[in-house]
Structure formats: C-alpha cells, structure tokens
Amino acid sequence: MSIPVSNVRPRFDEVITRIADYATGYKVGSLEAMDTARHCLMDTLGCGFEALEYPACTRLLGPIVPGTVVPNGAKVPGTGFQLDPVQAAFNIGAMIRWLDFNDTFLAAEWGHPSDNLGGILAAADWMSRSAGSPLLMRDVLEGMIKAHEIQGVLALENSFNRVGLDHVLLVKVASTAVVAHLIGCTYDQVVNAVSQAFVDGQSLRTYRHAPNAGSRKSWAAGDATSRAVRLALISRTGEMGYPSVLTAKTWGFYDVSFGGKEFTFQRPFGSYVMENVLFKVSFPAEFHAQTAAECAVQIHAMMQLLGRKPQEIKKITIRTHEACMRIIDKQGPLDNPADRDHCIQYMVAIPIIFGRLTAADYEDGIAADPRIDALRQRITCVEDKGFTQDYHDPGKRSIANALTVEFEDGQKLEEVVCEYPIGHSRRRTEGMPLLVEKFKVNLARRFPPAQRQAILNVCLGPVRLQAMPVSEFVDLFVI
Numbered sequence: 090m091s092i093p094v095s096n097v098r099p100r101f102d103e104v105i106t107r108i109a110d111y112a113t114g115y116k117v118g119s120l121e122a123m124d125t126a127r128h129c130l131m132d133t134l135g136c137g138f139e140a141l142e143y144p145a146c147t148r149l150l151g152p153i154v155p156g157t158v159v160p161n162g163a164k165v166p167g168t169g170f171q172l173d174p175v176q177a178a179f180n181i182g183a184m185i186r187w188l189d190f191n192d193t194f195l196a197a198e199w200g201h202p203s204d205n206l207g208g209i210l211a212a213a214d215w216m217s218r219s220a221g222s223p224l225l226m227r228d229v230l231e232g233m234i235k236a237h238e239i240q241g242v243l244a245l246e247n248s249f250n251r252v253g254l255d256h257v258l259l260v261k262v263a264s265t266a267v268v269a270h271l272i273g274c275t276y277d278q279v280v281n282a283v284s285q286a287f288v289d290g291q292s293l294r295t296y297r298h299a300p301n302a303g304s305r306k307s308w309a310a311g312d313a314t315s316r317a318v319r320l321a322l323i324s325r326t327g328e329m330g331y332p333s334v335l336t337a338k339t340w341g342f343y344d345v346s347f348g349g350k351e352f353t354f355q356r357p358f359g360s361y362v363m364e365n366v367l368f369k370v371s372f373p374a375e376f377h378a379q380t381a382a383e384c385a386v387q388i389h390a391m392m393q394l395l396g397r398k399p400q401e402i403k404k405i406t407i408r409t410h411e412a413c414m415r416i417i418d419k420q421g422p423l424d425n426p427a428d429r430d431h432c433i434q435y436m437v438a439i440p441i442i443f444g445r446l447t448a449a450d451y452e453d454g455i456a457a458d459p460r461i462d463a464l465r466q467r468i469t470c471v472e473d474k475g476f477t478q479d480y481h482d483p484g485k486r487s488i489a490n491a492l493t494v495e496f497e498d499g500q501k502l503e504e505v506v507c508e509y510p511i512g513h514s515r516r517r518t519e520g521m522p523l524l525v526e527k528f529k530v531n532l533a534r535r536f537p538p539a540q541r542q543a544i545l546n547v548c549l550g551p552v553r554l555q556a557m558p559v560s561e562f563v564d565l566f567v568i
Contacts, residue, residue, distance in 0.1 A: 101280055102335040104352055105287075108239055109280045111358040112266035117231045122360035124551065125517075126230040126237075129192055131548050132368060132524050133203040134566070135531030136191045137184030138167045139448065142534060146187040149308060150180045163215040166566035167535045174215040178264075178318045182207025182311025188448045189307070189430050190373035192366045192512075194237070195412070195480070195488060198244035199376070200256030202366060204310035205236035208264040208318045210563070212271050217560040224271065226562050227555035232267045234363045239263035241362030245355040245483075250294060250416075252348055257313040258292040264317030274325050281330025285320045287342050288334050299419055302428040355483065365486065368512030370523045373448045377413035378436040380507035381490035385440035387505050388494055392441070399442045399460055401496050405468040407433065408491040408504075410476040418470045426451035434465040437492065479508070488513070525549070535568065 117123065140146045151170050152158075163177035164170065170180060182204060185191050192203045209232045217223035240256075240263040249256060265286040269279040292313070296305040324330070335342045336351070343351055372382045392398070409418075419432040429435045429451045438461050440446045449455065479487040491506040511520045528548070532541045544565050547554050554562070 099333045101284065101330070101332040104335055105280055105283050105330075105332075107358070108262070108266050108283050109276060111239065112235055112270045112283075113276050113279055115235065115358065117234050117360060119234075119360040119364065122234050122363040123230055123555075125363050125366065126233045127548070127551055127554060128521055128524055129203055129233060129237075129363070129366065129368075130206070130230065131528040133185050133191050133206050134166055135528040136186075136188060137181065138531045138535045139190065140184045140187035141167050143187065143448075145304060146183065146307070149183055152176060161215070161218040163211040163218070164563050164567055166210075166563060167568060169568050172211075174211045175315050175318045175322070177211035177215070178208040179308075179311045179315035180207075181211055182314040183308040184311075186310045187307045188373045189375060190369050190448065192368050193376035194241045194244060194362055194366055195376060195486065196241070196245040197248040197481075198250060198256055198259070199412070200240055200244060200259055201310065202237035202240045202260075202263070202362060203233070204257070204260045205240065205264045205267065205314055205317075206233060207311055208268045208314035209233060209236060209271065210559070211315075212268045212318050212321070213559040214563045216272055217558055220273075223558040223560055225555065226557045226559055228271065229559060229562075230555065232271055234360050235358075236263040236267045237362040237366060238358050238360060239266055241366075242354060242356060242358055243352065246353040247347075249347075252346065253294055254346060255292040255294040255297065255309065257309045258289075260310050261289060261292070261313040261317050261320075262286045264314045265320050268318050269321035269324055272321055272325060274321060278324045278327070281328065282321050282324035284330035284332070284334045285324060285328075286317065288331055289316065289320075290342060290346055296427075297416075297431065299421070299428075302431055303425060304427050306427050306431075365514045367488070367510065367514075368520060368524055370510075370512045370520050370527060372436070372446045373430065373451075374436045374446060375417050375431050375433075376510075377410070377417055377488060378433045378490070379510035379512065380488055381407060381409070381413075381433055381437050381492065382440055382446050383507045383510060384490060384492040384505040385437045386444060386446075388492060388502065389441050389444040391502060391505075392494075393444075397496060397500075399438075399464055401498070402441075402464065402467060402494055403497045404495045405437065405441075405464075406493045406495075407437065407468060407470045408473045408476065408493070408506075409433075409470050410480045410489060411472050412477075412480060413490070414470050414472055420465075423456065426453075429456060432465075433470065434468040435461065437468055438464040441494075476508075486513075536566075540565070 269282040489508040
C-alpha cells in the first residue's frame with residue numbers, strides 16, 4: 090500500500106527566507122559597492138543605447154499592442170515608449186543584453202547581474218510616477234547591489250549549466266526579491282514572490298549552444314526580469330507562496346531540476362558581487378574570451394611590426410580554462426551573430442585580422458570575409474589546469490588566456506598571456522575611466538550634446554545622482 094503524503098504545510102525553505110531577509114533588511118554600507126554600482130548603471134544603460142542601433146533588437150521593443158501609452162507608466166531610456174512596468178522591464182532588459190556587452194560574474198555558474206536593471210529601473214520609475222513619495226536613485230543603486238549579490242552568491246557554488254539550466258533563472262529570482270521590496274511588498278509577500286520565481290522552474294540553455302545558438306540569448310534576460318516584475322505584482326495582491334518549492338520530494342526544484350542536490354553557499358549575502366563584478370570595457374564578447382581578445386589585439390600589433398599577414402599563420406594555440414572550453418570552444422559553421430559571439434575562435438580571429446572586435450564584427454557582412462573561417466580552422470584550445478584552478482579561486486577569480494602563434498615558415502611568436510581582463514576588479518583604476526568613455530560614446534549614439542551633458546552632470550556626481558527621484562533621472566534619457 091502507498092503511504093499518504095503529509096499535507097502539513099512546512100515552513101518556507103531556508104534559502105527562500107535567506108533571500109527575503111537580505112532583500113528587505115540589508116543596509117548597504119560599502120562605499121566601494123555604491124561607486125561600482127554607479128559605474129555599472131552608466132555602463133548598463135550605455136549598452137542598451139548601442140543596441141538600439143540594431144533593428145533585430147528594436148523590432149522587439151515597445152508596447153505589446155502598438156500605439157499603447159500607459160499614463161504614469163515606466164519610460165524606456167533612449168526611446169519614446171512609456172509602458173506598464175512589466176513590458177518596460179522586458180524592453181530595458183532586452184536592450185541591455187542584446188550585444189553581450191554588459192557586466193559579468195563568473196563562478197560555478199556565470200551570468201550578467203546587470204540584467205536585473207531592467208526590472209529594477211522599470212519598477213522604480215513606475216512607482217515614482219504613481220506613488221505619493223517617489224523612490225530615489227539611491228534606492229535603484231542599492232537594489233542593483235542586492236540583485237547582483239543574490240544572483241552572484243547563488244552562482245558561486247551552484248552550477249546550473251551542468252544540469253542544463255540557464256543563468257537567467259537567477260535573474261528572475263534576484264529581480265523578483267528586489268523588485269517586490271521596491272514596490273512595497275510586505276516581508277511575507279517577498280517570501281511568496283521568491284517562491285513563485287522558483288516555481289517557474291526550467292530555463293533551458295538550448296539557445297546558447299550548438300547547434301541551436303540563436304538570438305533568444307539576447308532577450309532571455311529581459312524576459313526573466315520582466316517576469317520577476319509580474320510575480321512581484323501578483324504577490325503584492327496577497328497571492329500565496331509555496332513553502333517547500335525547493336525541497337519538496339519529487340515535485341520540488343531540487344528533485345525536478347537540480348539532480349536532487351541542495352544549493353550550497355560559499356559566503357553570506359553582502360556586497361561582494363558588485364565589488365568584484367567584471368565589466369566588458371573593450372569587447373562585446375562572451376567573458377571567457379575577453380582576455381583572449383586582449384591577447385589577439387596585441388598579436389595583431391606584433392604582426393604589423395613584423396609585416397606578417399594572417400594568411401601566413403599555420404597554427405594558433407589558446408591555453409585556457411575549462412569553462413572556456415566547455416562554453417565557447419566551437420568549430421564548424423556559425424549561423425548568426427549570437428553563434429559568433431559565443432565562439433572563441435571567431436573572437437580571436439577578428440582582432441588578429443582587423444585589430445579590433447566590435448558588435449558590428451558579428452554581423453553577416455564582416456563574417457562573410459573568407460579569411461575569418463580560414464583562420465578559425467587553425468585555432469586550437471587546450472586546457473591549462475592552473476588557469477582553471479585560478480578561475481575558481483575566490484582570491485583570484487582570473488579569466489586567463491594565453492595565445493601562441495606559429496607561422497608556415499616555422500617562426501613562432503612569443504606567447505602572449507593575459508590573466509585578468511581590463512574589466513576585472515584588480516584593474517579598476519585602469520578600467521573605470523575607460524568605462525566612462527564607453528558611456529560617453531554610447532550616449533552620443535542617441536542624444537544631442539546638451540542632453541548628453543545634462544546626463545553626464547548627474548551620473549558623474551555621486552551625491553546628486555543618489556538624491557535624484559527615479560522619474561527625473563529616467564526623464565533625462567527620453568527621446
């Protein structure tokens with residue numbers, strides 16, 4: 090005979106309450122985290138403005154029903170759209186992620202914590218336009234720090250990709266917790282909302298990998314952060330949560346989606362992730378290839394001095410880390426930009442040939458150059474166990490790559506090694522000024538000089554920025 094299942098409702102899973110405790114109760118005290126969040130805000134919005142130059146992105150934006158304008162709705166920076174907060178979150182999130190140029194955090198799982206800004210900014214802007222007392226940009230920056238932390242700390246020890254799940258699941262969880270708190274949910278409602286995010290469950294990585302790599306990876310995070318806003322709004326109405334969503338036997342997340350294993354935690358929630366987040370300063374490329382691209386640009390310069398051409402190369406060996414080989418070591422035809430920016434051979438071939446790597450270099454026109462595929466075929470990856478160890482070391486978190494070039498006539502260039510990309514926390518002094526310059530370039534894509542200067546005056550002034558109502562900040566970016 091079967092044994093009846095107990096219908097005694099358990100307490101909420103400890104992971105759920107830990108996330109809710111942090112989202113509702115943690116006070117950000119780190120000046121480093123706040124300043125990094127300010128730079129992250131600039132860079133993340135700038136990535137969205139560059140994406141607005143690509144019709145493949147802009148055709149997905151706007152209201153679901155064309156022509157709809159929502160009174161007191163959230164505005165989408167860089168556009169004229171004013172939408173409900175759920176759809177605005179999708180718009181902002183899709184813009185941010187489209188070109189794979191926003192921030193990254195790497196661990197057992199990886200991801201892009203600034204993806205959460207779509208939901209955070211849309212919800213905060215909507216609340217500021219519809220509530221009695223507007224939220225301030227300090228609330229947005231603190232929300233960013235918390236979303237980064239929830240997503241990143243969950244990623245430190247728990248590899249979702251190894252069970253076929255995508256990191257946008259963590260965007261949904263982090264955004265749900267932070268947005269629920271921002272829109273005024275009670276503690277119990279925040280707990281309920283986080284449980285709902287895990288109930289949503291499967292976020293397959295199919296669209297990130299051969300042979301199915303495609304453009305969904307550019308809007309999946311927008312979808313996740315907008316779903317988070319929806320779940321927060323549902324929970325604010327008093328909708329119930331699901332206490333053992335993670336641990337329930339047979340039906341819980343651990344048994345259904347995580348191989349029966351429970352999450353483990355390397356550290357408590359604080360501000361570690363924002364302080365150590367990785368910025369893509371120079372290259373819109375999957376982050377495991379950032380240092381390889383830096384090496385390739387140096388090799389291009391060396392070849393120019395020697396008068397050598399890419400056609401003379403016999404072999405390129407990339408000494409790399411295990412995560413790079415598992416994710417972006419790719420041979421065979423590349424069918425679209427999303428396929429190309431997840432192929433390390435492509436991301437090395439372009440700078441060796443042209444001395445650059447830009448978003449436009451993933452488009453069909455550049456990809457048609459026969460020299461690219463010819464060089465890709467001569468590029469081989471090998472794992473360096475030391476690089477892999479340093480990649481996982483909490484005290485280092487390097488993303489090392491080393492390139493060796495051999496020519497047909499037997500000449501070999503000295504190996505070029507880069508352990509930490511310019512966007513790494515170890516290179517903040519060097520990287521932050523360049524990040525601001527990147528923001529200025531992206532502002533120039535959308536706004537006239539006077540509007541650009543007004544934006545910069547606010548963004549480069551930490552005290553003024555934190556004290557500004559969110560709606561006034563977003564209005565600076567309206568077209």
